[in-house]
Amino acid sequence: MIPFSPPRIDQKIIDEVVDTLKSGWISTGPKTKLFEKKLTEYYGSKSTLCLNSATAGLELMLRWFGVGEGDEVIVPAYTYCATANVVMHCGAKPVMVDVGLDFNISVTEIEKAITEKTKVIIPVDFSGFPCDYDEISALVSRADMVNKFKATTNEQKLLGRILILSDSAHSIGAVYKGKRMGSVTDISVFSFHAVKNLTTAEGGAVAMNLPHPFDNQEIYRTLCIKSLHGQNKDALAKFKKGEWRYDVVEAGYKFNMTDIQASIGLVELARYESETLIKRKKIFESYSKALSRFQWAQIPVFSTPEKTSSFHVYPLRIRKIKEKQRNEIISGISDFDVAVNVHFPPLPMLSFYKNAGYQMDLFPVTWDNYSREISLPVFFDLSRNQLKTVIQALVKSVQKVLG
Numbered sequence: 143m144i145p146f147s148p149p150r151i152d153q154k155i156i157d158e159v160v161d162t163l164k165s166g167w168i169s170t171g172p173k174t175k176l177f178e179k180k181l182t183e184y185y186g187s188k189s190t191l192c193l194n195s196a197t198a199g200l201e202l203m204l205r206w207f208g209v210g211e212g213d214e215v216i217v218p219a220y221t222y223c224a225t226a227n228v229v230m231h232c233g234a235k236p237v238m239v240d241v242g243l244d245f246n247i248s249v250t251e252i253e254k255a256i257t258e259k260t261k262v263i264i265p266v267d268f269s270g271f272p273c274d275y276d277e278i279s280a281l282v283s284r285a286d287m288v289n290k291f292k293a294t295t296n297e298q299k300l301l302g303r304i305l306i307l308s309d310s311a312h313s314i315g316a317v318y319k320g321k322r323m324g325s326v327t328d329i330s331v332f333s334f335h336a337v338k339n340l341t342t343a344e345g346g347a348v349a350m351n352l353p354h355p356f357d358n359q360e361i362y363r364t365l366c367i368k369s370l371h372g373q374n375k376d377a378l379a380k381f382k383k384g385e386w387r388y389d390v391v392e393a394g395y396k397f398n399m400t401d402i403q404a405s406i407g408l409v410e411l412a413r414y415e416s417e418t419l420i421k422r423k424k425i426f427e428s429y430s431k432a433l434s435r436f437q438w439a440q441i442p443v444f445s446t447p448e449k450t451s452s453f454h455v456y457p458l459r460i461r462k463i464k465e466k467q468r469n470e471i472i473s474g475i476s477d478f479d480v481a482v483n484v485h486f487p488p489l490p491m492l493s494f495y496k497n498a499g500y501q502m503d504l505f506p507v508t509w510d511n512y513s514r515e516i517s518l519p520v521f522f523d524l525s526r527n528q529l530k531t532v533i534q535a536l537v538k539s540v541q542k543v544l545g
């Protein structure tokens with residue numbers, strides 16, 4: 143079986159995890175702090191907080207900004223459920239909008255969806271390809287949009303506009319106009335889940351880049367407290383001689399990353415540019431080269447003069463087919479022992495959101511993208527022979543279904 147996206151677990155990772163286990167410090171400690179520092183240097187943000195998932199990071203930032211009942215948060219209809227679930231957790235309303243042909247949130251649709259209740263936009267860098275950030279940023283800074291924005295918390299007053307909270311779960315290492323994601327928008331939240339380009343088994347990071355007059359270091363300290371039960375001292379600080387006393391200043395969360403996770407991340411990050419991204423790009427290029435001779439293959443765009451993907455997901459679309467045919471093609475591929483995937487069943491198709499009144503037919507581009515999409519396997523250890531097998535399985539299956 144050719145798997146879809148297994149992690150790269152080699153001796154280096156194992157040695158680093160063993161080193162952590164032997165150190166006796168297995169929860170949040172020196173390696174997590176080092177990982178935060180290295181991530182900050184890598185993408186050039188003002189600060190970084192590591193957590194146990196991207197979901198935790200997104201929710202933490204919504205809470206930090208004071209998003210709650212009566213507020214609206216704009217999200218694409220085409221994303222993983224985490225993007226909208228965190229809005230529900232806060233008691234606010236996810237306002238779904240359609241995407242464009244590049245799978246990413248449409249700025250025109252965002253503009254139509256903004257109301258006086260809008261507090262945050264969560265653009266999702268689908269498959270690792272950055273959204274139209276200059277356009278989104280220009281939109282929220284426009285005088286009429288700033289006038290519409292009703293600030294109710296200190297953070298909202300300080301920002302004075304809608305917050306751009308990027309769901310960068312897929313896009314670590316992606317580049318937008320010469321800058322890596324993490325340094326492009328107010329906040330970017332990365333995922334280090336097992337299937338991601340850079341994994342820590344489970345994990346995530348919040349990259350902060352808030353404009354003046356915010357102090358991103360100060361916010362980092364606030365978030366450390368917020369993500370650890372509201373405790374004003376973490377385990378590392380309490381470990382110091384005579385420092386057992388602590389206070390709890392709010393009913394915070396339990397979102398922290400452990401040093402076991404961070405040790406995997408440190409190895410992954412050190413070889414991310416020099417090995418991981420190079421290999422993933424090569425796989426993308428090989429798929430595109432092999433498939434571009436077929437009329438039915440709609441090749442994804444992963445590089446433009448302004449944007450470079452992180453090559454997370456290879457989202458192929460098959461031209462002029464219906465959802466049912468796409469599903470048949472996938473079945474056919476699995477008969478060749480090749481695992482493919484669909485990113486994603488759009489949110490309005492999922493029972494919870496459907497029952498809440500979201501309607502799939504309001505998002506025609508999302509539907510069209512989804513109904514024709516097949517994500518091909520991309521992982522570091524994918525061999526040339528495996529790649530050939532994937533392509534053969536795909537081609538044979540498409541030809542069988544299309545006749």
Ligand SMILES: Cc1ncc(COP(=O)(O)O)c(C=O)c1O
Pocket residue numbers: 194195196197198221222224225266309311312332333334335345346
């Ligand atoms: C677009 C998107 N956002 C958020 C998440 C959540 O990431 P995590 O599993 O780290 O919470 C995922 C996970 O797959 C995702 O694909």
